[in-house]
Amino acid sequence: MAMNYSEAIKDGIVSSALYADDGVFNEEIEKIFTQGWVYVAHETEIPNVGDYVRRNIGLEAFVVVRGKDKKVKVISNRCTHRATLLVHEDKGNLRGSLTCWYHGWVFGFDGKLLNVPYGKGSEGLDHKCLPAATVEIYGGFVFATLNPDAIPFDEYLGNGKKIIDRVLDCSPSGKIRVDTGWVRYETQTNWKLQIENNVDGYHLNYVHASLGRALDVRYKDTVMVSEDKLTTEAIDFLGGHIELTIGAGYTKPLEWLGVKEGREMPADIKEYKDAIEEKHSDEVAHEVIYAGPPHAYIFPNLFIAETNIIFYQMEDRHTNVQLSSPILFEGSSDKLNSRFLRLCEGSLGPSSFLLPDDGAITERQSRGHIGRPMDIDLRRGMDREVVGEDGVITSHITDETSQRAFWNHYKTIMSS
Amino acid sequence: MKLSESEYRDVTQFIYKEARFADNSLYSEWEELLNDDFEYMVPIEHGESDPTKRLLILFDNRARAASRVRMLKTGVRHTQTPPSPMARVISNIEVEKIAEGEYRVYAAFMLGELQVQAHPNKHIWVGRYEYLLKEVEGTLGMSLKKVFLIDSAHKIPALGFLI
Structure with missing residues (x-):
């Protein structure tokens, strides 16, 4: 039976059948991955x-x-x-x-x-x-x-261009490299669960509890404090492109590169900071030095995970492979670039400190999709979203604005 | 350098003990086997590969290995909650004595893991180990463990345990 997408995705509720149905998966391959960019x-x-x-x-x-x-x-x-x-x-x-x-x-x-x-x-x-x-x-x-x-490429990429521009802004040469190899992490999950999870600002205290308890991590101040204290946001950039502004929560220079307060900045990072200040206006330099590269998803299969790239290759409805690799800065020192390699190993891939916990939870979620279809409730924060003049929607980082952003665009494509 | 029978026995016993601690998720006991210069690597590429220029699946120095163990011990490291029942067989052990109290060891392994964290699923890990063991103040400890998975360049499931 063909899926009625208008019924299955409505008012912040999506049907679990959208993850668990082979017919839906085949239609996604055709409409999203074959007909689209x-x-x-x-x-x-x-x-x-x-x-x-x-x-x-x-x-x-x-x-x-x-x-x-x-x-x-x-x-x-x-x-x-x-x-x-x-x-x-x-x-x-x-x-x-x-x-x-x-x-x-x-x-x-x-x-x-x-x-x-x-x-x-x-x-x-x-x-x-x-x-x-x-x-x-x-x-x-x-x-x-x-x-x-x-559709024309420019129309497809839309605000995704600004996301990529901000990645390039972080490189003193304006150029990046993604040529150090890929780690391939397989989960027994529908691909959409990985997208939803990577743009989810609500799960960190629980899914990444072991990290929070065991380590003094930079995520703590930006996404692991009480709801009122969080200044970071979830943004629906339209066209299915989404950002969590995790970087906006950093209060000290180059925290995103692991610089800790009260410790001397390593020479290669100082050199990097100088190069960024030299290259950019004060405003852009400040953004790079404090926030760093974005945490953002470009529809349908690319995810910029701060200093890393993830893309997805699915094999069937319930088998998804995430390929991850660090973003290196063309022309920067090996010392600086090797930091990105180690950050990538530490945060992404099957043995890292973050991703396999996301994997375990989403695999449990995937098991939950088997059985009678149920409503998946993604309504959190619907009433406190702010819609900008350009239609871009902003809300609290823990709001399911980011998941709704995905599903709204998905619905448009799948209903066409 | 010439390796004595008793050195060979001590080295292989160390390797089996390390495997038993890892198999049984005895994290503190495992960590006690590590020297201060310990490095733990699961490379993607099996040839000569410079880790300052190439990505690995896993690359811990001693501090990061300590973090890894601390996370596992919280009891909420979901990828290993509960810990996977595991058993590994280590064979084809070759020991090279490279200095007094320093040994390079090569071995092959097969490791059966029952992943019990979401959908129970059996996974067989296969590969080769390379170790550097060093005596520090009279006690043998591990300075390097390098794990060459046969499928390191391909998709692999969660690797949250001590391989």
């Missing part, structure tokens, strides 16, 4: 001609490759002959072309079919080139769509 890679992963990474769009296999014209291409990884994967390793360099190891069909980096062995038997047949996705890049972030009639 998705994040596929960061262009610093493939610096040289022929460099590639394997990525899925929805469930389908693609290759993101640096073409001979130095441009990033996203082409199908399925031979147009009999669907065999053309590249099977996760990353590497293609020397000149893609050759299928089944019957030797050869394709160019742009997907063009260049050669078919024993060509006589193919005479008169319209063998196909590899389908290519439409590609757009913003700040090095590569997005793609399989839909030739997709």
Whole structure:
């Protein structure tokens, strides 16, 4: 039975069937991940001609490759002959072309079919080139769509551009690198649970209780104090893009980099601070030095987790893989950049101090979705939201404004 | 350097004891085995890889290992609440004596984990260990534990326990 999305998502209540139904998942793959724009890679992963990474769009296999014209291409990884994967390793360099190891069909980096062995038997047949996705890049972030009639990229990215701009502002060179490898953490959950959780400012005291009790963490003052004391916010940027302004809670310079009050600032961080003050106006420099990079989600599969990137590749309705990697600053010292590596290991991935606890809780939640559909109550803070002139909605960080932001946009797409 | 029979026995006994403490989530006992220069690594890449330039799955220095243990001991580290029942088999042990009271050890392992924190699920971890053990004031302790999972570059489930 087809899902009625207008009924299933209404007034801050969503049906648990939206996480637990295979039909819904298949429709999401089509409407969100195939017809819409998705994040596929960061262009610093493939610096040289022929460099590639394997990525899925929805469930389908693609290759993101640096073409001979130095441009990033996203082409199908399925031979147009009999669907065999053309590249099977996760990353590497293609020397000149893609050759299928089944019957030797050869394709160019742009997907063009260049050669078919024993060509006589193919005479008169319209063998196909590899389908290519439409590609757009913003700040090095590569997005793609399989839909030739997709909405314009600028319209899709919307306020997400400002989020990416603020990431780039944090780099003294204005450029970032995401090329140190990916940790892949699998949870037995629907993908949407990871999105909801990553933009949830309400769970920290409970899900991350062990961190709060065992460590003196920077999160404590910004998201683990009483409701009235929290100055941080949840923001619905429209278009499904969402931010928690965790950084706004920091009161001391470069707390987001682990600088502690009363201790001398390490030389590499001092150097970084000077470079930021040199580069930016006072206002922007202050924002970078105090708040740091954003904690924000770009619809549908990219999450900027302060100094890290997460993106999602789902395998089926209840299997989701989060890939995480740190954001490094192009041109900054190895000393500074290695801090981002260690921050990433500490906070994200299956053995970190944060994510596996989110994983355990959302896996329990996932189990709860089995059985008769129930109402998931996401109405918290509905009455204290502030709607700006541009339609952007702001509320207390613990409010489910962020989840509603996701579901409102989801509903628009899924009902279309 | 030449390794004596008794040194070989002491080293392997240490390795088995460390495994037993980890298997049984005996966090304090496990932590007592660590030297001050302890490093705990689960790399993604298995070749020569510089941790100042490449991401690892897990990289603790002694202070971070202490934090990890403190979190596990709170009883609300959900990824290990309750702790997973586990058993690991360590084999193919090779011991190299690199200095007086210093040993590099290579081994293979298989570890069965029953994940009981959400949906009960059995997971088999397979890989190789590399250890650096050093005697400090007459007591053997662990200065390095490096865990090369066969699937480190692929998706893995929660790794909240001591592997």
